Each structure stands twice: as C-alpha cells, then as structure tokens.
Amino acid sequence: MARRDPADVRSAREGDGPKAQGTTAPGRAATGGDSRAEPSSWASAPLVRIRGLSYRRGSLVIFEDLDLDIQRGAVTAVMGPSGTGKTTLLKLITGQLRPDAGSIEVDGLDIQRMDKAQLFKLRRRMGMLFQSNALLTDLSVFDNVAYPLREHTDLSPSMLRKVVLLKLEAVGLRGARDVMPSALSGGMARRAALARAIALDPMMILYDEPFTGQDPISMGMLIALIRQLNDAAGLTSIVVSHDVRETASIADYLYVISQGRIIAEGTPAQVAAEDSEWVRQFMDGLPDGPVHFHYPGPSLAQDLRLRGAA
Amino acid sequence: MLLDPIATLGRAVLASLTRLGRANLLLVDILRGTGEIFRHPRLLGEQIVNIGVLSLLIVGVSGLFVGMVLGLQGYYVLAQFGAEESLGVMVAASLVRELGPVVAALLVAGRAGSALTAEIGLMKATEQLSGLEMMAVDPVRRVLTPRFYGGVLAMPMLAAIFSAVGILGGYFVGVGLLGVDTGAFWSQMQAKIDFAEDVVNGVIKSLAFGVVVTWIALFQGYDSAPTSVGVSRSTTRSVVHAALVVLGLDFVLTALMFGD
Amino acid sequence: MAKRQNVELMVGAFVALGLVALFFLAMKVSNLSLSAGGEGYVLTARFTNVGSLKVRAPVTMAGVRIGRVESLRFDKTTYMAVVTMRVDAGIDAIPEDTFANIFTSGLLGEQYIGLEPGGSTDYLQDGGEIAHTQSALVLEQMIGQFLFKKAGESG
Structure with a gap:
C-alpha cells in the first residue's frame, strides 16, 4: 500500500504537525545522556521515540524517565516481569493514556499534541493485538476483520470480501470466517484478532502478551506469524511479553524493564550475555535472586509470634 | 484519630462528586455522538429491539396485572361511596399519570438497564472498547450513543403500552367481572382525563425516565472496574440507582406538572 | 440480510404498537375526542x-x-x-x-x-x-x- 511509501509518510507528517517536531527537539537535546546519533535520514529514524517518559498511577510510579526507541522494520521486544507496566507502555504509545512527563513521538508526530481526530488518524496506521484479543463478541470472524475496513475505507462489498479473505488466509483462518468468537479456541481467537489488526495494512503492530495462555502448537504458529508478517509486509512490530525464550527467538532488539527503568537492552545475544544479577534471574527464570520469592514483610518468626523472636 | 472519620467522609464526598462529574461528561460525550445515529440508523434499530421489544412481554404482563388490581381495589373503595362509575377515572388517572411511566421505567431498569450495564462492563473488561479505540472508532459514539437513544425512545412507548394494557385490565375486572356500567366507565374517564394535562405529561415523564435509566446503566457499565466483581457490582448499582432516581425524579416532576 | 430485515420489522412493529397505545390513551381514555x-x-x-x-x-x-x-x-x-x-x-x-x-x-x-x-x-x-x-x-x-x-x- 502507498501508505508505507516514505514520501507519503513525509507528506502526512508535514500535514499533521510539523510544529510538534520542532518543539520536541530541544527537549531531546536537554536529556543529555542520549548517546544515539541523530538520524541522517527519516528512513532510518526510529518509528517510535520515547524520551524522558514518566507515568504514575496514583502514588505508584510506573515509569521514571524512560528512553526507548523502536526501529523501523524490526521486531522490538519489551520484556519485564508482570506488573512493570508493559501494557501501559503500549497504551501510552497509542495515545490511550497520557504521560505525566516526557515525549512520545510516533513517526515523527508528538502523540501528546494530537487532538482526538489526529490520534484516530494515526491509529488507523497502527494495529494492536490485545491480551484478551478484544474481538467483538457479537460479530463473526469475517465481520470482525471487516470492521476496520468498513469503518475507514470505501471498498465495494466484493473488494472487501477479497481483502478480508486474504487477511484470514494469512493467519490460516479462511475456513473459520463464519465462526463466532466465542466458539474459537484461544489460539484461533488470537490469530483472528491478528487478522483484524493487519486489516488496514498498518505501519506498526503492537502485540500485548501474545504468547500468554497459548499451547505449544499455537505458540509456534504465532511466533512464525509475527516474524513472517514483519518481514513480508515490512512492518514494525513491538512485542510486549514476559515469555523470555519465545520473545528472544523472534526479537531483533530487546528491552528489559523493571521498576520503571530499562535495566538491559540490545540484541537477544547481547542481553543473554548480560551478567547483572537481575537480568540473569529474569532471563534464566531463577526462583530467587534480586527479586525475592517472598513479598516484603516481617520475618516468618515474627509473624508467627515465636518466642524469642521479638 | 479524631480527624479520621472526617477525612473518610471528605474522601467519600469527593469520590461521589468526581463520579457525578464523570457521569455528566460521559452524557455530553454521548450527546455529541448524536450524528452517529443518522450515519448508522441500523445501530439505533438494534438497540430499540434490544431495549424496547425485548421488554415488551414483562411490561405488557405487568401492566395487565397492575390494571386488574387497580380495578379490583378501586371498585371496593369506590363502592363504599356509591361511586363505582368513577372506576374508569381512577384506573386511568393512576396509570397514565404515575404507574405507567414509573413502573415501566423500573421494569426497564431491571430488565434492560442491568443488561446494558453488564454488556458495556464486559466489553470494557474484555478490552473490546479499547479495541474499538485502537481501530480508530470512538466507543462512546459507536457503542453508547445508539444504546442511549434506543432507551430514550423505547421508554415512552413502553409506558404508553403499560398504561393502555393496564386500563384494559381494569376494564376487564371492573366491567367484565364486577358489573360496572361500560358507558360510565369510559365516559367518566374521558370527561376527567385531559390529553395535554395527563397523557402528554405522562409521555414527558417517561422520556425523562428513559434518559435517566439509560444514562445510569451506560455510565455504570462504562465506569465499572474491568473485573467480574466490578461488573457485577456495577450491574447492581445500575438497577438500584436507576430505581431511586426514577422515584425521586417522579416526585419532582409530579410536583412541577400537576401542582396547581 | 435476513437479520437486517428482521430488525427493521421488529422496530416497526414495536413503534406501531407504541403509537397504537398512545392513540388509545389520547382518543379513548382522555378528553381529546371531546374537546377540540x-x-x-x-x-x-x-x-x-x-x-x-x-x-x-x-x-x-x-x-x-x-x-x-x-x-x-x-x-x-x-x-x-x-x-x-x-x-x-x-x-x-x-x-x-x-x-x-x-x-x-x-x-x-x-x-x-x-x-x-x-x-x-x-x-x-x-x-x-x-x-x-x-x-x-x-x-x-x-x-x-x-x-x-x-x-x-x-x-
């Protein structure tokens, strides 16, 4: 689709908010310690650029001064234990949540400066695979995949049918087009949701915990699909997950997040070679380490009121 | 120590006010999406079926029995004064002015309002609303607005059906079983029930109830915690709040409309 | 298609029923028929x-x-x-x-x-x-x- 043509992207950007770029540039310089070189051309610039991101939920700090880049055409994985705000990160990137501080640029556009209409326009170029699939339960698989197309394009019914069937073919569910979501197995539902996420030929897909609750066979299928879609269609993929092995097997670049900060980043090989205790515990799945098995609290002896413990 | 209860009270008040604010902002958002109804009239049709048609049975049957009870009780009271001929007036006035709009609203809150809350709450819990948002579709306009107008439009219809069926039930008991004169039943009714004063005011009441019941149901669903406990709590709250607000609002409207 | 027609029919029937009820209240129950x-x-x-x-x-x-x-x-x-x-x-x-x-x-x-x-x-x-x-x-x-x-x- 013409949408991914660099020239087209540039013109869309100029139309949407050239100002946003100019104003965020000083902010980026001010963060100082950024060692990454200024991109020479837009084609090599990261698709998503996060600088100094802070986000709190009540008094709980989710992110603190986070810098993160998502390169075009690559599969970037963000890993971390449950509760580190990985899903929150995706919601921030797609503009469903607003950060407390910092900037998020997607394709050169500052998310925070967008109004609803601009945000919606940008989201048409993003697909998201939700942890719970988020299929519309009162529509069949076909209608679910057709939904964004009916909403945002003027395709004729016959053309629409072709596009939907091609998308379903890509995920291997062409035969299940008339099934209702409630009748799908977990793996099939995920693939149906994936077909819907790519219906509008997005520039980027965000996967929220795609491997959770999948059996080994559908896990294998998904891993292959994510890689295949990324390479065949020239997409940019963000995978958020805590499944270390599966994620490491498809990612081109890894970020490991804990307690609101990036504690490791690099290619899977680089991260695997990392020898910080914390990274080792997470990557190798050790039961005890810097992250303790026990939730913080008084000692067992104190809790049980054993004599002599006080 | 002493300040604790006060602080708790303050927090509760602030939380309630915040929720009230959110509810009103949501209503504004819903109303802003009115154009969506004209772009997708089918969505509205589905919701009228959902809220109106599926509530027909319970509203009709309840109306019939309420009317029959009114006929029976009214007859015993009126017969003591030798005023059985006024039975028609009594039944019709109670139904058209009060019971039609109020009971229909309570039934809809229980039958359709709770279903709306659960539906929206589950859509939220299963990320369907977020999913719509990610497909660049505004969930408030697409999902909430048609349901809102469906409820608002269905309510006066249901109230009118309730009253009409109820009057027929009262007629059946009064004239059919207890021997009140048919002519007196209808002519007294027609002489005393005023179209503008009674029927139109009843319709206005039920429109107001339609707004309130649907609004509460949608807000509770949209604002529910995305867990099974959260959805079930919201569903209960939806029915309880809707019932209380309908009864309170009924008093205010009655005072405004029928007070001389 | 059949489903769409079904929805339309049901809405139509429902609205018609409501209007009949209102008409009944107006003409048969209230004084509208008496006093123009x-x-x-x-x-x-x-x-x-x-x-x-x-x-x-x-x-x-x-x-x-x-x-x-x-x-x-x-x-x-x-x-x-x-x-x-x-x-x-x-x-x-x-x-x-x-x-x-x-x-x-x-x-x-x-x-x-x-x-x-x-x-x-x-x-x-x-x-x-x-x-x-x-x-x-x-x-x-x-x-x-x-x-x-x-x-x-x-x-």
Missing part, C-alpha cells in the same frame, strides 16, 4: 363567589355540556371573580339575558356552571358577558342561614 380545544367562542361572567369551581369544569345548559371553563381571574376593582368559558361553536344562540349559576353535582361532587336561557332574541357574541349570575352556594353559609332562620321562627 381552541374552537368555539368565549363568554365571560362575574360572580361574587365561585366556590371551588376549577378550570376545565363543564359549562352546561339543560344538563348537557356545551363548553368548559377556560380561566378564572380575580378582578381587583370590583372584588369579583371573572370566569371565562369557551362554548362549543355549534351553540351560537344563547340569549343575552341568560342566567349563569354555579351548581354542585351531587353533595360532594365537582362544581360546574349551569346556564339558564332567558327570553331575549338578542344573542351573546364572542367575548360577550353574561350579566345575571348566581354565585356558588357555600355549605357553611347555607347552614348558618338555616340555623338563623330557625332561631328567628322559634323566638
């Missing part, structure tokens, strides 16, 4: 006391309803009540010397205006005033008069 509001012509009459006469109370002649009370007003110069009534258009020959009474239907019933035609051949026009009126009977006054008279007779 705004038609007919207006007469006024002054009473020293209207008792508990209400707006929309019937105006009758020979016991048949020919109109309704449209408004009640207090005239602060004469200290009298001014009653405006709307009489059906068909009743266009009410003599000028017609007498207007306020009656009560039954002992505890509602009050209404009863017109007794006079002998004049001049008829009241739209906006005309009925000069001869008899005020409402107030129960307390009647009882008071009755007792007073009885006392006078025995004494």
Whole structure:
C-alpha cells in the first residue's frame, strides 16, 4: 500500500504537525545522556521515540524517565516481569493514556499534541493485538476483520470480501470466517484478532502478551506469524511479553524493564550475555535472586509470634 | 484519630462528586455522538429491539396485572361511596399519570438497564472498547450513543403500552367481572382525563425516565472496574440507582406538572 | 440480510404498537375526542363567589355540556371573580339575558356552571358577558342561614 511509501509518510507528517517536531527537539537535546546519533535520514529514524517518559498511577510510579526507541522494520521486544507496566507502555504509545512527563513521538508526530481526530488518524496506521484479543463478541470472524475496513475505507462489498479473505488466509483462518468468537479456541481467537489488526495494512503492530495462555502448537504458529508478517509486509512490530525464550527467538532488539527503568537492552545475544544479577534471574527464570520469592514483610518468626523472636 | 472519620467522609464526598462529574461528561460525550445515529440508523434499530421489544412481554404482563388490581381495589373503595362509575377515572388517572411511566421505567431498569450495564462492563473488561479505540472508532459514539437513544425512545412507548394494557385490565375486572356500567366507565374517564394535562405529561415523564435509566446503566457499565466483581457490582448499582432516581425524579416532576 | 430485515420489522412493529397505545390513551381514555380545544367562542361572567369551581369544569345548559371553563381571574376593582368559558361553536344562540349559576353535582361532587336561557332574541357574541349570575352556594353559609332562620321562627 502507498501508505508505507516514505514520501507519503513525509507528506502526512508535514500535514499533521510539523510544529510538534520542532518543539520536541530541544527537549531531546536537554536529556543529555542520549548517546544515539541523530538520524541522517527519516528512513532510518526510529518509528517510535520515547524520551524522558514518566507515568504514575496514583502514588505508584510506573515509569521514571524512560528512553526507548523502536526501529523501523524490526521486531522490538519489551520484556519485564508482570506488573512493570508493559501494557501501559503500549497504551501510552497509542495515545490511550497520557504521560505525566516526557515525549512520545510516533513517526515523527508528538502523540501528546494530537487532538482526538489526529490520534484516530494515526491509529488507523497502527494495529494492536490485545491480551484478551478484544474481538467483538457479537460479530463473526469475517465481520470482525471487516470492521476496520468498513469503518475507514470505501471498498465495494466484493473488494472487501477479497481483502478480508486474504487477511484470514494469512493467519490460516479462511475456513473459520463464519465462526463466532466465542466458539474459537484461544489460539484461533488470537490469530483472528491478528487478522483484524493487519486489516488496514498498518505501519506498526503492537502485540500485548501474545504468547500468554497459548499451547505449544499455537505458540509456534504465532511466533512464525509475527516474524513472517514483519518481514513480508515490512512492518514494525513491538512485542510486549514476559515469555523470555519465545520473545528472544523472534526479537531483533530487546528491552528489559523493571521498576520503571530499562535495566538491559540490545540484541537477544547481547542481553543473554548480560551478567547483572537481575537480568540473569529474569532471563534464566531463577526462583530467587534480586527479586525475592517472598513479598516484603516481617520475618516468618515474627509473624508467627515465636518466642524469642521479638 | 479524631480527624479520621472526617477525612473518610471528605474522601467519600469527593469520590461521589468526581463520579457525578464523570457521569455528566460521559452524557455530553454521548450527546455529541448524536450524528452517529443518522450515519448508522441500523445501530439505533438494534438497540430499540434490544431495549424496547425485548421488554415488551414483562411490561405488557405487568401492566395487565397492575390494571386488574387497580380495578379490583378501586371498585371496593369506590363502592363504599356509591361511586363505582368513577372506576374508569381512577384506573386511568393512576396509570397514565404515575404507574405507567414509573413502573415501566423500573421494569426497564431491571430488565434492560442491568443488561446494558453488564454488556458495556464486559466489553470494557474484555478490552473490546479499547479495541474499538485502537481501530480508530470512538466507543462512546459507536457503542453508547445508539444504546442511549434506543432507551430514550423505547421508554415512552413502553409506558404508553403499560398504561393502555393496564386500563384494559381494569376494564376487564371492573366491567367484565364486577358489573360496572361500560358507558360510565369510559365516559367518566374521558370527561376527567385531559390529553395535554395527563397523557402528554405522562409521555414527558417517561422520556425523562428513559434518559435517566439509560444514562445510569451506560455510565455504570462504562465506569465499572474491568473485573467480574466490578461488573457485577456495577450491574447492581445500575438497577438500584436507576430505581431511586426514577422515584425521586417522579416526585419532582409530579410536583412541577400537576401542582396547581 | 435476513437479520437486517428482521430488525427493521421488529422496530416497526414495536413503534406501531407504541403509537397504537398512545392513540388509545389520547382518543379513548382522555378528553381529546371531546374537546377540540381552541374552537368555539368565549363568554365571560362575574360572580361574587365561585366556590371551588376549577378550570376545565363543564359549562352546561339543560344538563348537557356545551363548553368548559377556560380561566378564572380575580378582578381587583370590583372584588369579583371573572370566569371565562369557551362554548362549543355549534351553540351560537344563547340569549343575552341568560342566567349563569354555579351548581354542585351531587353533595360532594365537582362544581360546574349551569346556564339558564332567558327570553331575549338578542344573542351573546364572542367575548360577550353574561350579566345575571348566581354565585356558588357555600355549605357553611347555607347552614348558618338555616340555623338563623330557625332561631328567628322559634323566638
């Protein structure tokens, strides 16, 4: 689709908010310690650029001064234990949540400066695979995949049918087009949701915990699909997950997040070679380490009121 | 120590006010999406079926029995004064002015309002609303607005059906079983029930109830915690709040409309 | 497609049913069929006391309803009540010397205006005033008069 043509992207950007770029540039310089070189051309610039991101939920700090880049055409994985705000990160990137501080640029556009209409326009170029699939339960698989197309394009019914069937073919569910979501197995539902996420030929897909609750066979299928879609269609993929092995097997670049900060980043090989205790515990799945098995609290002896413990 | 209860009270008040604010902002958002109804009239049709048609049975049957009870009780009271001929007036006035709009609203809150809350709450819990948002579709306009107008439009219809069926039930008991004169039943009714004063005011009441019941149901669903406990709590709250607000609002409207 | 038609049919049936119910309430239950509001012509009459006469109370002649009370007003110069009534258009020959009474239907019933035609051949026009009126009977006054008279007779 013409949408991914660099020239087209540039013109869309100029139309949407050239100002946003100019104003965020000083902010980026001010963060100082950024060692990454200024991109020479837009084609090599990261698709998503996060600088100094802070986000709190009540008094709980989710992110603190986070810098993160998502390169075009690559599969970037963000890993971390449950509760580190990985899903929150995706919601921030797609503009469903607003950060407390910092900037998020997607394709050169500052998310925070967008109004609803601009945000919606940008989201048409993003697909998201939700942890719970988020299929519309009162529509069949076909209608679910057709939904964004009916909403945002003027395709004729016959053309629409072709596009939907091609998308379903890509995920291997062409035969299940008339099934209702409630009748799908977990793996099939995920693939149906994936077909819907790519219906509008997005520039980027965000996967929220795609491997959770999948059996080994559908896990294998998904891993292959994510890689295949990324390479065949020239997409940019963000995978958020805590499944270390599966994620490491498809990612081109890894970020490991804990307690609101990036504690490791690099290619899977680089991260695997990392020898910080914390990274080792997470990557190798050790039961005890810097992250303790026990939730913080008084000692067992104190809790049980054993004599002599006080 | 002493300040604790006060602080708790303050927090509760602030939380309630915040929720009230959110509810009103949501209503504004819903109303802003009115154009969506004209772009997708089918969505509205589905919701009228959902809220109106599926509530027909319970509203009709309840109306019939309420009317029959009114006929029976009214007859015993009126017969003591030798005023059985006024039975028609009594039944019709109670139904058209009060019971039609109020009971229909309570039934809809229980039958359709709770279903709306659960539906929206589950859509939220299963990320369907977020999913719509990610497909660049505004969930408030697409999902909430048609349901809102469906409820608002269905309510006066249901109230009118309730009253009409109820009057027929009262007629059946009064004239059919207890021997009140048919002519007196209808002519007294027609002489005393005023179209503008009674029927139109009843319709206005039920429109107001339609707004309130649907609004509460949608807000509770949209604002529910995305867990099974959260959805079930919201569903209960939806029915309880809707019932209380309908009864309170009924008093205010009655005072405004029928007070001389 | 079948599903779409189904929705349309159900909505149509539902709305039709609602409208039938409303029509029933309007025509069969309420007075809409009786009083075509705004038609007919207006007469006024002054009473020293209207008792508990209400707006929309019937105006009758020979016991048949020919109109309704449209408004009640207090005239602060004469200290009298001014009653405006709307009489059906068909009743266009009410003599000028017609007498207007306020009656009560039954002992505890509602009050209404009863017109007794006079002998004049001049008829009241739209906006005309009925000069001869008899005020409402107030129960307390009647009882008071009755007792007073009885006392006078025995004494």
